[in-house]
Amino acid sequence: MVVLSLPAEVAAILLDIEGTTTPISYVQDTLFPYIKDNVKEYLRSHWGEEECQQDVSLLRKQAEEDSSLDGIVPIPSETGTGEGEVEQIIQAVVDNVYWQMSLDRKTTALKQLQGHMWRAAYTSGRMKGEVFEDVVPAIRKWREAGLKVYIYSSGSVEAQKLLFGYSTEGDILELLDGHFDTKLGPKVESESYRRIARSIGCSTNNVLFLTDVTREAHAAEEANMHVAVVLRPGNAGLTDDEKSYYSLITSFSELFLPSST
Incomplete structure (x- = not known):
């Protein structure tokens, strides 16, 4: 097993999600397909709600800005009922939505x-956020x-909080000090x-x-941050130069605190 000792000056750990805390397959095979499979049903069910109408208005405005792009699908304004x-x-x-997601x-x-x-x-319980089994024990330590x-x-703060708030490990938001x-x-x-360091x-x-x-x-x-590259099943492969240059771990359990080495 790889052992990567945490530099003594490190006071905070910043985590990526996709391919780091969470399998890439969850994002590719669960999150995004859910949107494609359910967007029409969702719009029909929530059409009369203000939040849904705000979402549609924002998409319509984006479509207007994208009007010169190939394949753009305009969204007409509602003139009647x-x-x-x-x-x-x-x-x-x-x-x-399909067009944007395809790109x-x-x-x-x-x-x-x-x-x-x-x-x-x-x-509603139709979905749970997936995290690797080594994530929660390591964060607790x-x-x-x-x-x-x-x-x-790259996922919104709201989407991050949903994934960790309704995860396969339960609500683990209390283990996280902030989201960017x-x-x-x-x-x-x-x-x-x-900017993140200044914010922290x-x-x-x-x-x-x-x-x-x-x-x-x-x-x-x-x-000037310390970095380590996480190797998880399904992640993109690294070049030989990248493997030799970066500190690599396959599990958060391989990251040891100075006092434990």
Whole structure:
């Protein structure tokens, strides 16, 4: 087993989600397919609610901004209350969502609707957030040692809280000290990690970032954070140079505190 000793100056651990705390397969095979399979039903069921209408308005505005892009699906405005007209608009929203997801777009409008759909699925018990079995025991040990633990993911803060609040391990939000998403900045830009450190109230050198993506690891390292790359089943492979350059772990249990080495 790999043993990676935590640098003594580290006071906080920053965690990626997909491929780090949570299997990539959960995101690819559960979260996103749920949206595609249920978006029409969700819109029909919640159409009369203000939140749903806000989601549709935001998607419509995004579609207007995207009007010059190939394949864009415009979303017409509702001019009446006819059932046929509503159904046409719903179909346009569905087609627009499919189009955005096919391009792996991460617009605020799309993420907002997805977040509301996932919330409904989690709270109704139709879905549970998946975390690797080594995650919760390790976080408990880190916190017992006085470390803070934060999340930084491209998924919205709301989606993060749903995943950990309704997880296969129960509600584990109390183990997390804070959440960051890409509203703060892209994960492949070093300035994002400096902003996180400032928000936490420490130096970047006091933070260890765990991720499965070497571009993210590189950006965090440029900001003077400590980094380790997490190797999980289903994650993208690394080059020989990346394997030799980065500290690698296959489980959070391989990260040891200085006092335990």
